[in-house]
Amino acid sequence: MTTHLPKATLIRYPQGETNATGTVTKTVPLDDNRSAILVDNTPFHPVDYQWPDQPGDRGEIHCDGMVYPIVSCLTGAINLEDDALYLDTDIPVKKGADGWCFVVVHVVEGTPDLAGKTVQLQVDASYRHALDCGHSACHITALALNRALQGYWRKDPGRHDALGQIDFDQLAITQSSIGEYQSTDRYRCGKSLKKKGLCAADLFTDLNNIEQAVNQQLAAWLAEGGEIHVRCEGETLTDRRYWECQLGQENKVVIPCGGSHATTLGALGNVSVSMHPLDEQTFEVITRCQL
Numbered sequence: 001m002t003t004h005l006p007k008a009t010l011i012r013y014p015q016g017e018t019n020a021t022g023t024v025t026k027t028v029p030l031d032d033n034r035s036a037i038l039v040d041n042t043p044f045h046p047v048d049y050q051w052p053d054q055p056g057d058r059g060e061i062h063c064d065g066m067v068y069p070i071v072s073c074l075t076g077a078i079n080l081e082d083d084a085l086y087l088d089t090d091i092p093v094k095k096g097a098d099g100w101c102f103v104v105v106h107v108v109e110g111t112p113d114l115a116g117k118t119v120q121l122q123v124d125a126s127y128r129h130a131l132d133c134g135h136s137a138c139h140i141t142a143l144a145l146n147r148a149l150q151g152y153w154r155k156d157p158g159r160h161d162a163l164g165q166i167d168f169d170q171l172a173i174t175q176s177s178i179g180e181y182q183s184t185d186r187y188r189c190g191k192s193l194k195k196k197g198l199c200a201a202d203l204f205t206d207l208n209n210i211e212q213a214v215n216q217q218l219a220a221w222l223a224e225g226g227e228i229h230v231r232c233e234g235e236t237l238t239d240r241r242y243w244e245c246q247l248g249q250e251n252k253v254v255i256p257c258g259g260s261h262a263t264t265l266g267a268l269g270n271v272s273v274s275m276h277p278l279d280e281q282t283f284e285v286i287t288r289c290q291l
């Protein structure tokens, strides 16, 4: 008898790959006459179940002349004790938990018998590229916003970004949604942030000026171009990955990130933001790339 332990999917999207050949390791029937297809390696980016900022990739699996469109691409976790597969927000443990194996789940219609077969995985490359640009733009906006808000802190809360600035973005962000050549981010300036030293009332009064300062900073950084690289500590979903970007002459910034990215700031075109209050504590930043 051979014991067969599930293996973590090897991921290829951080290197920018959009197609690959793989072997189907497992298929699992789901509700609504759909199936989860697991492959030993994949170029597909799945939506993250803990911080779902970047959507899952679109695309197709090809096998024996058949084409299986991907309905959704999710993160899955297999309990090694009973081999049960959990999807997306049903995953009951944190990423990397002992006794669990993390996989990319390609959801398709129907229940095709693909186990053990060699398949071609084809990501919709133009949609991916649009998300790459949206995600990279989101990161530089966060840095520009942190810079524009340096004067709005009465004291230093002790959390700093990759440029050594007070990290308003990570202290206040409640939601990030990356789209094609754009990103929408929400920030909440509540009681605890005021206690940490944020002059929230001034911030809301000055929102238009802050928007202007962010846009000037973005233009300055984009004018200098700069390479972007995703560095991986390993090949699985649970290995650490970092966004590395040359910002201007002097700064190579490194930010932990599990998403996919453009390879250069030049790919983003012009990036600008618009900022709007949503209520007395929350505002939204919409970042757009104009090519």
Ligand SMILES: [Zn+2]
Residues within 6 Å of the ligand: 135, 139, 243, 256, 257, 258, 259
């Ligand atoms: Zn990111």
